[in-house]
Amino acid sequence: MTEMFKGVTAIAFDLDGTLVDSVPDLTVACAESLQEQGLPRCSEASVRSWVGNGAEMLIRRALAWALDDQPSEMQVSEALSAFKRHYEANLTGNSRLYPGVSDTLTRLGERGYRLALITNKPYQFVPPLLESLGIDAHFEVVFGGDSLPEKKPSPLPLLHLCQQWQLPPQQLLMVGDSRNDVDAAHAAKAASVALTYGYNHGEPVEDSQPSLVLDNFETLLAYLPAKTEETIQND
Numbered sequence: 001m002t003e004m005f006k007g008v009t010a011i012a013f014d015l016d017g018t019l020v021d022s023v024p025d026l027t028v029a030c031a032e033s034l035q036e037q038g039l040p041r042c043s044e045a046s047v048r049s050w051v052g053n054g055a056e057m058l059i060r061r062a063l064a065w066a067l068d069d070q071p072s073e074m075q076v077s078e079a080l081s082a083f084k085r086h087y088e089a090n091l092t093g094n095s096r097l098y099p100g101v102s103d104t105l106t107r108l109g110e111r112g113y114r115l116a117l118i119t120n121k122p123y124q125f126v127p128p129l130l131e132s133l134g135i136d137a138h139f140e141v142v143f144g145g146d147s148l149p150e151k152k153p154s155p156l157p158l159l160h161l162c163q164q165w166q167l168p169p170q171q172l173l174m175v176g177d178s179r180n181d182v183d184a185a186h187a188a189k190a191a192s193v194a195l196t197y198g199y200n201h202g203e204p205v206e207d208s209q210p211s212l213v214l215d216n217f218e219t220l221l222a223y224l225p226a227k228t229e230e231t232i233q234n235d
């Protein structure tokens with residue numbers, strides 16, 4: 001199984017649902033913003049199925065649920081700015097890294113892989129969240145959902161990273177929890193690992209046909225052995 005990702009030299013990680021269980025704090029911010037609009041508060045289970053396509057889409061889905069109708073653009077913009085205000089005030093109170101994340105990132109770095117973070121979360125929240133969880137130093141490059149003109153499932157962030165690192169996409173592995181990550185990897189012609197514990201709109205993530213499905217983050221280590229100078233040059 002160590003041959004499976006033989007050509008891989010760089011790994012891009014998704015954030016929410018892959019490295020961190022952020023839904024408890026997203027739920028508070030989302031529920032507070034609905035309540036400010038005079039609407040019912042949403043549950044954590046609902047947010048778990050709405051998250052994954054960025055903050056604006058999360059708010060659109062929450063408003064559509066609370067109104068039982070499509071929201072106006074004015075409602076979206078008001079609820080979105082309320083959401084951002086609440087989320088910024090409490091980014092990590094109840095957000096936790098999944099088991100093994102910190103050690104596994106350290107080991108992968110030691111093994112010679114270049115590590116990047118590609119999330120659909122608005123960029124303004126990403127560096128403070130990574131710092132507060134103590135994992136910011138692992139990533140050479142960090143893209144948020146608004147860092148580039150398109151976000152996942154577009155392949156653009158992955159292709160942009162490859163261009164920046166002068167890497168053929170075949171050398172990139174995308175590790176995520178949702179079809180947005182897997183579809184982006186497929187479209188970029190990169191390999192993908194899908195983790196089953198995250199958020200995938202209530203559907204099994206294996207349906208999107210990733211290269212590999214794993215139940216635990218640290219199992220990645222079994223598939224990604226140390227890169228020697230020779231393998232890096234020959235890849």
Ligand SMILES: O=C(O)COP(=O)(O)O
Binds near residue numbers: 015017052058118121
């Ligand atoms: O903000 C979101 O929708 C989630 O972002 P991520 O799963 O791409 O990290």
Ligand SMILES: [Mg+2]
Binds near residue numbers: 014017
């Ligand atoms: Mg995710």
